[in-house]
Amino acid sequence: MSQFSESQRQRAEQNRLKALEIRKQKLAALGTSGTPPCTPGPPKSTATSLNFIPSPPNPTSRTSSTSAVPQGGVGATKFYTSSSLSGGNHSTLGSSKTQPTTHPGDFGVSGPPTKNPRIEAPKTTSTLPPGVLKKIEENKRKAQERQEALRRAREQGSNVPQVFTAPKGITQPTSKPSSSTSDAKNINPVASKFTTHVTVSFVLSSINTFRASTTMYHAATIQVFKTMTSRSYDYNKKIWTFQISEHRKLVAALRPLHPEVEVQPLPQFVLTAVEAAAKKVPADYIDLFGLDSRLLDALMPFQTEGVKFGISLGGRVMLADDMGLGKTIQALGIACHYRSEWPLLVVTPSSMRYSWEESILRWVSSVSGQDVQVMSTGGDKFREAKVVVTTYDLLSRKAELMLHHNFGVVIFDESHMIKSYKSARYKAAAPLMKKLKRVIMLTGTPAMSRPLELYTQISGIDPSLFPHFHDFGVRYCEGRKETWGWTFRGSSNTEELQIILQSCVLIRRLKSEVLSQLPPKQRMTVVLDPGLIKNKKIFEGMGHKIQSLSRVESGDCLQMFAKTAEMKANAVREYLKEVLESDKKFLVFAHHVVMLSTICSLCEETKTKYIRIDGNTSAEERMARTSKFQNQDEVKVAVLSITAANTGLTLTAAQLVIFAELYWNPGILVQAEDRAHRIGQEDSVMVQYLVARTTADDHIWPLIQNKLEVLGKVGLSNDQLNEAKTSYQKCAAEPDIRDFLHNTDKQESPRKSAASSDIRSFLKPQNQEENSDPNWNA
Template identity: 50%
Template sequence: MTSALTKEQKERIEAKRQLALQRRNERQRLQNQNPSLSNVNSSSDKSSNPEECHRTHDQQCVIPNTCIVKRDSFALNPYTKQTRKEANCNPRQTVHNHKVYFGSRRFVHQRNNSFSTAEVVTGSCKLLSKERFIVVVPYQEQLIDIFKSLGSKIYDPQERTWNFALEDYDVLMRKVQCLKGAVSISGLPDYVLKTFLKTSHEPESFKDVDLSRIDKTLLDSLMPFQREGICFGISKKGCCLLADDMGLGKTIQSLGIAHYYIEDWPLLIVSPSSVRYLWADAIMTWLPSVPYHSVMVMTASTDYVKDARVLITSYDMMTRRQNELMEMEFGMCIMDESHFLKSSKSARTQAACKLLKNVKRVLMLSGTPALSRPIELYPQISAINPKLFPSFFEFGMRYCAGVKNSFGWDFKGSSNMKELQLLLERHLMIRRLKSDVISQLPSKVRQMVILNPEVINSKSKDMKRCVEKLDQEYLTGTEKRGALLKYYCATGKAKLKAIRDYIGDMLDSEKKFICFAHHKVVLDGICEVIREKKKEFVRIDGSTESSTRKLLCDKFQLESKYVAAVLSITAANAGITLTAAHLVVFAELYWNPGILTQAEDRAHRIGQDDSVLIQYLVAKETADDHIWPLIQSKLDVLNKAGLSKDNFLDTETSVLKNLRKQPSILNYFSEISLSDDEVADDMLASLDLEEFENCGKKPKLS
């Protein structure tokens, strides 16, 4: 039993019928214009020779200029009025229903009868390496014959594709033109060909650049791969994207490039607000020849900064004060964490592009320059080299798998990523992973991060009361130690806002990390900001049951959606393995360096083939001013005794400057031997932040 045709089916059948009528009428029109063709047709149809009726593709001859081949084209018409007109203008050649006649000979282009006569085999060219390109196209026998005729041909049986040397590109395109009407191949874009077909390539080795004009302190601190990164930036005239993996020293490399071009200063550094002061400290550490008073950190919209030789600001402040910054005529700019400019529609990206348009040298720094979509790279690329790609649209079509929908063009996909990587590496990008330079890296790289002092509540009543207590001279040793421990407890609350800001910025990189803290209020605050960012995490503290710990560790190790492990310094410093992370962050310090190194080793375990970056978040004008030197001093004693191989003295930015004169913490702990750390641990464990807040408060008068 058959059902009646629907209206939609009837319309589809009628459309196909009309198309068939149009083709038949066109065929009759061509036959009327050339009566001799029908005679040849009829004679061939009556031929009893099967070889005459069914010529093999090897016997067929191909005619030049009969195939549409367009470079950098996205839509190809296999048979148009223009191609028909060109065919009719040639007295020796006539195109008739995909049968090509040249002189008195006839050559039949065989087609599968199940396909429409207008169907064309389509393909595209893609860059495979700096020297070779690949042709992605379905099987077509005549095309394969052309491929085999080229000396540089290589067939990949697994991928079922052919690739060739770039030198044969023009030869291949000319030969493919003979299949006009049967094969349509879009070629490589002109900007790709101009880059890799140049007769005089840029030298691949740029390591012999003279770096003598850079500050000697910085040069003496460079690892070999960091020196190579500086040479690359200089070879690109200070306009490049440093996309090294996290922990490989993008900061020191960018400062080296910037100092090489010091004659172009003033220098603008734009970074997330949580690391502005880290940049100021880095300049003081690596570039001592730069007067520190000429380095200014913009903290408010009212700050006077026009006399700054080096200006450090945040992305938000840059957006608010863009007109004023443009008037300062910066000659060089460093954009830290440049993936903040991923959206071309955001106010910060538009402000940055406008500001950078007149800057001579632009450095972009990001370990994750394209977080998820290649289209997010375009604002960064256009700021560095606005002439690299013809337009936003062509970039989107070529590398973002552009698709047109009812709302317009959608560029959220990705395509030709290998070609894009090669193109960026040739023009403006250098990227090294830790695995590439592991032989040059120590097993642990420690870094001290100065938290933003603007959001550290170091002037609160609780903090002042702790300082006053510590300054009292009549206290006994035990009382002093107790006062210091309360100061440490108050410091956790005072620096919590800055810790949250730093962790929030770090989550945007989508790198797995471990975060250690001691106080419950700090652990809670870290977990809260991770939830606000809608990220998954695991937490292990003193309340976590031993049976649950293994399950939480396995989740972090095996599931990519878990980006953070929030751990208690004392409750989770041993007995667990979290080698899926290569970044360890200590939101709070701890005066026992043995506990810290044990905690570090949660990520750096036997079998870990990668270097681990360890960041210590410290706040000025807090207990950290005292605890950090204590950690260094204790480890130094252990090193001299041969009891430890760790050394915090080599930590980047290892000197924490005191902004006010305070008695050294060593005075309070001078009476405590290394074996007495357990006593201090017990004292600290008994402290609670809420208990401390109530401590010392006088009852109100009635």
């Protein structure tokens, strides 16, 4: 039985004839003659003839369901019925068994070629799944919306290319694009809801202004900026600046541009800080009348500004001046303004306890020795004292006792020691800072490496400034959310943070900023911790022996001098440990081998690079080591002998000079100081003398002062070593070294003036070695 019925064979024949007719028309249109390429196929049916001329198709035949759609271009011979396109019966005439094929002899083209007609495939009804059709229509709609959005953006003036990249799923047209759509790359996504938004972020540029920055140019945003009355544009930096009073107005004006424009306004805590700063009493309006007269006279102009600033903040302030600018006297000035709220608590590193006691007694005339209590051990009990000086370690051990005492004012010296909220120091200090009304912090390095370290100190002074650590960390510590949580190890918006802190919390001046108000060389005496001094009873009753001797170089005095070096060694070691943490270069002078060796061993233990110059160092080696200290940043310490290194060296890489021991001749001390304070020094020099009580130091200093006073009386103060002005160096601000001793009143001469506190003003060098120094006159 035949595979196809008679009607099917007839329809197939009609389709074949129609295809031949179309083929002939194409050949005629191309004006070609010859044999077109053919597709090999099965043998021809016997029912067809090679010279068969097709007749017009029968209009009454059912061709709608069997219309042939050509696939490919000219020369194609394969046809499919519409039923195969619509997903119907797939066993059509296109199968390998029954598909009609053409051969070279099937075409009998004769006569002139006809006019090229438009050849179109018959239209068919699509029967694709509804989901596919819906997706196609949705993609078309999105494409139209994109075109309309780009057209609107071009009308507004945005620099938008004429062509966009079609979303995934939309087929690009195969026809040649017009000139307006010649480039489909580098599409600017302005005003397109399918691309990246424009982000406008605000950040403070001063306490009264803020600046706006955008991720890209956006015409509508710029037009909004121009509507602000306080607008200001920097053409060089390309930055828009506005008054803080128009912040809310600008945010509201940009809101209609959402979602094309995303606005990142100033956080609420920043606006609150700005409002608080505006309500603060200006420091210039603060009157220091009634402050202790001795302390007031000792303040330098910039120190007076610091005291007024602290009072304007209500006594809750951080003094963050550079080292050597007198934070101690400023803190006492602020504390004395609130004298009615005392007792005063001073929390300090252990090595600075007795220096604070000396400073209080020297500058606050209304406080006597009985009014100051220095806590040395955990067993010390409170007595009725106006001032209590303790350490961070003792504060941690006696936190409850400190908290329930009736303190009204607290000073935290080196407040960076409570930077970690996990430390016992901070946990003991936090309740005190929350309870007391006046909190004064002192530090030359508020943050060692990251803004994160500032938070505990800031929150202790003003908890309302940054109420939530997370907000602070995200904005200023480059907070990022990682796999295991948030990290705040970086820094961001540091200029804004600095503006807020300097307006609401701290004051910081560098030496370079106030150098005109500073003497070129400042001195201070550091009283070492008595608890670290060994065998203090050896010197009891021996003071009269030194004073009764005509020559201090006698055997007994030299023996006491040598013994003092051994007794002070441990205390000096502990003090220098804290100095090394500052990571700054400094010179340290000593006289005895035991002291020099102790300092060198400390540097080796802490892995600090240093140089040593003493009597055993050759001239060539002195020059090499000096060059090493001057030129290599990693070399932090120069350990020097007072007698061997007081001349012939230039060590201006350091601004700090420390004397671990004293010496009989004041001229030698001045010459040693000037190893750093000489031509080439670009900063003020701080000189520190480490003095131990109940040792030979108590007797050596008065003898040195007597020598200086004698030289001053005979007019030998006109030496050329003093290049610096001394008018600012008042006897209370940067006093004569006798003022640091317990018996200074008996030793001071009534003829000594306030401007003569610099040791060199009394002195002409005892020898002429300084004049022969080739580096001095260079």
